[in-house]
Amino acid sequence: MVDKKTTDDDSPKKWTWIVAMVIVAVIAFSAGYFPFHSTTTSSSSTVNIEFYESVASSEAAFINNTLIPQFETEYPGIHVTFINVGSEGVSKDILALEASGHVGSIVAGQDNLEIGQLIYSSSGNVLMNLTPMAQALMPSSLIPAAANLVNYEKKVFGGVYFFPFRGNVPLVFYNKTMFSNAGIETPPGNYTQLLQDAKIIKSKTGQNAIMIQGASTNGGHTGSSTATELYQMMVQFGGNPLYLNDTGDIMAIQELYNLSSYFSPDFKTGYWGSYHGLAVGNHLLGGDVLFIPKGATNVPALESFIRFLLGAQAQRETLINLSWVAINANAYKDLPASQSVVFTALEQAIATGVFLRNPTPWITEWQVILCNDVFNPVFVTHLKGYSDIPSLLSNAHEAMYQYILTNYGQTNATLYQNPNNYAPISV
Amino acid sequence: MVNEYKGPRSKYYFYIGGTVFAFIVLIPLYILVIIAFGAPSQTLGAYYPMLLPTKFTLENLHNAFTGYGLVLLSAFYKSLETAFIVASLAVLLGFHAAYGLNKMPYKYSNMILALLFFSTMIPSLTIAIPISTIFIKIGLYDSALGLALAQELVVLPLTVFLITGAFEAIPRTLEYQARVDGATFSQALYKVIFPLALPGIVSAFLLSWLMSWDEFTFAVILSPVHPTLPILIYLQSTARGDILTGTVFSLLVTIPVIILTVILSKFIRGSYLSSGLTG
Amino acid sequence: MPKWRDEWTAYILMLPAIIYVIVLAFVPAISAVYGSFETARGQLTTYNYNFVISTFGISPITNTFIVTASALTLQFTIAFLAASLLSKPFRGRGIYSAIFLIPFGVATIVTGVIFHDIFSTFGGYANTLLRSFGIHPIDWTGSYWTSLLIMILADSWKNTPIVTLVLLSGMVTIPTDLYSQAMVDGAGPISRFFYITLPNMVSFIAIALMIRGISEFNIFALALLLFPHSLLTTMTYALWDTVNAFPADAGATILLGFVLIFAAMVMFMRSRYGKANMYGK
Numbered sequence: 001m002v003d004k005k006t007t008d009d010d011s012p013k014k015w016t017w018i019v020a021m022v023i024v025a026v027i028a029f030s031a032g033y034f035p036f037h038s039t040t041t042s043s044s045s046t047v048n049i050e051f052y053e054s055v056a057s058s059e060a061a062f063i064n065n066t067l068i069p070q071f072e073t074e075y076p077g078i079h080v081t082f083i084n085v086g087s088e089g090v091s092k093d094i095l096a097l098e099a100s101g102h103v104g105s106i107v108a109g110q111d112n113l114e115i116g117q118l119i120y121s122s123s124g125n126v127l128m129n130l131t132p133m134a135q136a137l138m139p140s141s142l143i144p145a146a147a148n149l150v151n152y153e154k155k156v157f158g159g160v161y162f163f164p165f166r167g168n169v170p171l172v173f174y175n176k177t178m179f180s181n182a183g184i185e186t187p188p189g190n191y192t193q194l195l196q197d198a199k200i201i202k203s204k205t206g207q208n209a210i211m212i213q214g215a216s217t218n219g220g221h222t223g224s225s226t227a228t229e230l231y232q233m234m235v236q237f238g239g240n241p242l243y244l245n246d247t248g249d250i251m252a253i254q255e256l257y258n259l260s261s262y263f264s265p266d267f268k269t270g271y272w273g274s275y276h277g278l279a280v281g282n283h284l285l286g287g288d289v290l291f292i293p294k295g296a297t298n299v300p301a302l303e304s305f306i307r308f309l310l311g312a313q314a315q316r317e318t319l320i321n322l323s324w325v326a327i328n329a330n331a332y333k334d335l336p337a338s339q340s341v342v343f344t345a346l347e348q349a350i351a352t353g354v355f356l357r358n359p360t361p362w363i364t365e366w367q368v369i370l371c372n373d374v375f376n377p378v379f380v381t382h383l384k385g386y387s388d389i390p391s392l393l394s395n396a397h398e399a400m401y402q403y404i405l406t407n408y409g410q411t412n413a414t415l416y417q418n419p420n421n422y423a424p425i426s427v
Numbered sequence: 428m429v430n431e432y433k434g435p436r437s438k439y440y441f442y443i444g445g446t447v448f449a450f451i452v453l454i455p456l457y458i459l460v461i462i463a464f465g466a467p468s469q470t471l472g473a474y475y476p477m478l479l480p481t482k483f484t485l486e487n488l489h490n491a492f493t494g495y496g497l498v499l500l501s502a503f504y505k506s507l508e509t510a511f512i513v514a515s516l517a518v519l520l521g522f523h524a525a526y527g528l529n530k531m532p533y534k535y536s537n538m539i540l541a542l543l544f545f546s547t548m549i550p551s552l553t554i555a556i557p558i559s560t561i562f563i564k565i566g567l568y569d570s571a572l573g574l575a576l577a578q579e580l581v582v583l584p585l586t587v588f589l590i591t592g593a594f595e596a597i598p599r600t601l602e603y604q605a606r607v608d609g610a611t612f613s614q615a616l617y618k619v620i621f622p623l624a625l626p627g628i629v630s631a632f633l634l635s636w637l638m639s640w641d642e643f644t645f646a647v648i649l650s651p652v653h654p655t656l657p658i659l660i661y662l663q664s665t666a667r668g669d670i671l672t673g674t675v676f677s678l679l680v681t682i683p684v685i686i687l688t689v690i691l692s693k694f695i696r697g698s699y700l701s702s703g704l705t706g
Numbered sequence: 707m708p709k710w711r712d713e714w715t716a717y718i719l720m721l722p723a724i725i726y727v728i729v730l731a732f733v734p735a736i737s738a739v740y741g742s743f744e745t746a747r748g749q750l751t752t753y754n755y756n757f758v759i760s761t762f763g764i765s766p767i768t769n770t771f772i773v774t775a776s777a778l779t780l781q782f783t784i785a786f787l788a789a790s791l792l793s794k795p796f797r798g799r800g801i802y803s804a805i806f807l808i809p810f811g812v813a814t815i816v817t818g819v820i821f822h823d824i825f826s827t828f829g830g831y832a833n834t835l836l837r838s839f840g841i842h843p844i845d846w847t848g849s850y851w852t853s854l855l856i857m858i859l860a861d862s863w864k865n866t867p868i869v870t871l872v873l874l875s876g877m878v879t880i881p882t883d884l885y886s887q888a889m890v891d892g893a894g895p896i897s898r899f900f901y902i903t904l905p906n907m908v909s910f911i912a913i914a915l916m917i918r919g920i921s922e923f924n925i926f927a928l929a930l931l932l933f934p935h936s937l938l939t940t941m942t943y944a945l946w947d948t949v950n951a952f953p954a955d956a957g958a959t960i961l962l963g964f965v966l967i968f969a970a971m972v973m974f975m976r977s978r979y980g981k982a983n984m985y986g987k
Contacts, residue, residue: 476831528720677819
């Protein structure tokens with residue numbers, strides 16, 4: 001890399017480098033070419049299908065090593081390749097495939113909030129209409145919330161385009177040792193108790209004990225974690241989160257403000273994996289749904305896989321091993337006692353009323369507005385205080401209205417002005 | 428008297444300065460190695476990890492390979508394949524483009540080089556989706572070739588620039604002489620110019636190779652089924668992954684890099700980068 | 707018909723590369739700029755820009771400027787030092803220059819992972835080092851300036867080699883007689899730097915600025931991993947919605963605009979302060 005003023009006189013040495021590199025390259029290449037050149041091996045009798053989802057790596061290992069072999073034993077003519085995509089990757093990949101016209105044999109799982117992006121995409125609804133097969137594929141023993149999601153689909157989209165696959169019930173995790181050291185024996189059951197407990201812990205240990213996913217839209221991890229937290233809280237206070245400034249919404253943010261005096265300093269970089277929301281009264285069931293993109297091939301094989309995934313066996317496997325919230329009620333029979341703490345909580349959550357998030361096309365902008373116009377000024381930069389909360393939310397609502405008006409027309413904007421519209425789907 | 432304006436002390440200045448710099452440069456790599464080979468309790472698991480860990484273990488590598496064995500190897504070859512295609516294409520297109528630019532009047536070649544540079548200014552997120560759609564349409568989804576063609580975009584401007592710079596060092600009369608002596612156009616180009624520009628071409632090849640090995644944005648969209656190594660690392664560095672495995676993968680990715688960079692340092696000249704637009 | 711001139715062959719050989727770049731880079735870029743003025747319902751409105759500014763404010767813009775300026779300053783300072791070190795021959799120079807180049811090849815993701823591990827508040831090596839000196843550990847990700855520092859350090863570690871490379875090639879073109887003469891006249895190292903080194907290196911600085919500056923404005927992967935504040939790039943990423951990508955187009959166009967202004971400034975600086983072409987075409 002250093003320049004010499006005279007002409008290069010070590011060319012023979014350079015030639016040896018080049019020759020050496022070429023030899024190494026040829027060897028490395030040919031050694032790897034045949035085993036690893038990316039082609040899907042297929043004999044004429046096996047059908048190859050692909051399953052796109054976004055899960056943790058440990059969950060991916062389970063799917064590959066346990067779940068898929070179970071399926072392939074049951075259906076010997078079908079081979080499943082599991083593709084673990086980063087979050088938000090599923091929508092991007094499916095849309096790219098759709099735009100190209102080469103969809104392939106694909107079944108995919110996607111968060112039920114993000115599914116809106118595929119229904120309202122710029123190419124229109126890219127999900128295959130599954131109404132004809134719905135009866136045959138869905139278990140009759142769906143938990144009530146999941147059944148309601150299907151009813152919602154039929155009403156709003158005119159058909160069944162996706163099946164509920166698994167639920168995400170947020171649970172609270174608390175440090176039992178810290179609590180008993182502070183003299184608190186039972187965990188808080190509601191926000192008031194949480195606030196009291198936080199005060200006690202602070203006075204006894206000097207630590208701020210509450211963690212939330214506060215990364216917001218700052219520096220990546222996108223705003224979906226923070227926005228999801230806030231969504232849950234607003235529902236728990238009886239508000240319509242998408243409306244942004246109804247009574248429940250305002251109360252939720254104000255309560256969060258009170259709790260924020262006890263936020264752990266890490267909260268500004270907190271996201272998935274640190275805190276999962278507070279289970280109070282009604283619980284939020286978010287979850288993943290399964291769908292087939294329009295134009296997919298080998299549909300019967302895809303249907304078999306869906307039937308398997310929704311069936312009691314698979315749902316039970318994932319419930320026990322991954323703590324995924326099963327949507328098939330039969331999965332909950334005779335659960336092993338050793339894991340009953342989590343399962344009791346889950347069963348309780350499902351038995352009491354649950355809400356589902358409403359898939360809308362403008363969910364990204366909602367998240368951005370909520371995070372930047374409300375969460376950041378109040379909780380991150382502290383430029384605004386408690387008394388500003390109602391006006392901030394009102395401005396956010398106005399910004400959302402303008403967005404819908406400009407992009408989706410007056411009709412939709414007028415719909416938005418009624419807090420009963422775009423409300424969470426209730427049981 | 429003024430010839431030796433640096434006294435005998437100056438030699439030590441070089442070595443001290445050089446060693447300090449080298450130390451700073453190598454520290455992050457050192458950290459990579461100790462996390463990969465150290466017991467987690469002393470590295471990632473500790474509140475204040477030890478700067479000189481005492482426990483050496485192969486567990487981390489073992490876990491990473493057994494957990495991901497086949498996926499890791501196939502990602503390695505995917506990255507390898509893609510990088511080679513990118514580098515070869517870059518040199519192929521770049522060599523000829525640089526030759527053409529060399530022949531042009533300075534005004535125009537400057538403009539075209541600037542045009543090439545503008546293309547690097549565009550945020551990759553914006554163009555990644557439309558480009559990927561094009562490639563998928565022609566059937567190149569998830570193939571190394573498709574990904575290579577997309578990465579070419581990132582790599583070409585610098586490659587052309589580099590080889591153009593290498594051409595500057597070749598005396599123009601040489602080619603003229605060869606033509607006078609009866610060489611045809613292609614003979615002059617490939618038998619006379621090419622060997623002289625070889626160091627620059629090799630630099631461009633290695634540079635493109637390294638840039639492709641590193642590339643991430645296009646790989647995420649164009650190669651999800653059989654991912655490349657950077658994608659694997661990214662998946663492991665997010666909350667849903669295991670950072671220890673991510674670190675092991677990082678080490679794996681970095682080893683060829685170190686070897687190739689050392690080789691690159693023997694070929695590359697700063698003048699290649701700076702001649703293209705001097706003046 | 708005129709005789710086929712060699713130049714024409716040369717020009718044709720140039721075409722594949724040029725066409726490739728134009729089709730794959732410019733066409734989507736221009737459609738993104740157009741898109742920034744569209745909404746899902748119509749064309750030619752500045753709504754997207756209003757939305758972006760009213761939601762994010764100008765902090766992404768100021769953050770981007772701060773990041774770019776700090777990164778370039780640090781990289782050029784270190785590069786000048788390293789280049790002056792390597793510009794004079796000494797034994798073992800080849801080894802040092804090989805070592806100095808290594809960070810350039812290390813993947814950005816890997817760099818991010820390593821620096822994250824070093825500067826974690828709990829579990830990071832930086833705090834271990836501070837503690838061993840009896841200094842109180844710092845909460846690196848906590849404040850704006852420390853998180854900025856981490857990202858700048860990571861970015862500079864990876865990218866200073868290329869700046870060093872360019873500056874070095876410039877330094878060796880300066881005749882040593884100039885320095886000798888200056889020393890005789892009593893000039894110290896600092897004035898030698900400002901009155902001899904810098905003016906002779908304007909072209910080289912300009913090239914390095916172009917190469918690095920554009921990349922700094924576009925810094926993304928490291929920002930995603932290490933910097934918990936909005937930049938124009940991460941803002942565009944947050945806005946990107948598969949249903950309606952137009953607000954994201956607005957973010958990208960703003961970024962593109964600043965990059966173009968920066969490039970124009972660099973070219974202006976070069977033409978104003980640079981010397982005439984030494985190769986004399």
